[in-house]
Amino acid sequence: MSVQYDLEGQQRVYEKWAPIYDAVYHKFLSDAHSRTAAAAARCGKDILEVGVGTGLILRYYPVSCNIYGVDLSEHMLSKAVEKVRELRLGNVKLLASMDACRLGFADASFDAVAVPFVITLVPNPEGALDEIRRVLKPGGEIVVTSKLGADDGIVPKVEEVLAPLMKKVGWSSHFKVSRLERWAERHPDMEFVGVEPVFPAGFFKLVRIRKRG
């Protein structure tokens, strides 16, 4: 299966999700979304959101920030465009169709790159992180929020037991936090800052990785 095929598969999946995504996820993800925006905004004013989807996070960024959102799915993006218009989000400077692994921005363009609920879907997550690192300014941060599996303690065992149920509702814990940690360790200019549990009860996690200044 080629990467190209996977990307087309993702586009088909999100064409179906676009009309119903907000009704399903708006409330459930609001804690994760607001905290992702806050963590990104603490780094500075120029923020890229990779996998911006229907734009549910856009309302949470301070008006002083310049937000650039990219996504693979035109159908999800058109919902984000509607939201920007309806909510008059003048700080959203660009919404564009782009693959996380091929970002059309110059090196060191952003103070923060938010990566909410997308890294586990990318066929080559390390390739996406490499590209995100390229467009991040020194001193900036990558903020990854997702359903990430725990690596040690009792939690991985509970996740294993719950895996069949989670699969039915479209969630998985296969992508572990340690995968992000290993990627950061391979790059001397990157520093794994830490993991924060996010509602509900740490089911989602927010990971921060900093580019040394």
Ligand SMILES: C[S@@+](CC[C@H](N)C(=O)[O-])C[C@H]1O[C@@H](n2cnc3c(N)ncnc32)[C@H](O)[C@@H]1O
């Ligand atoms: C679960 S949705 C999350 C949307 C939004 N970030 C949120 O938290 O509500 C995943 C989004 O990632 C996008 N996506 C998947 N693979 C991608 C890729 N390789 N590059 C850019 N976006 C991608 C999908 O089109 C979809 O809009």
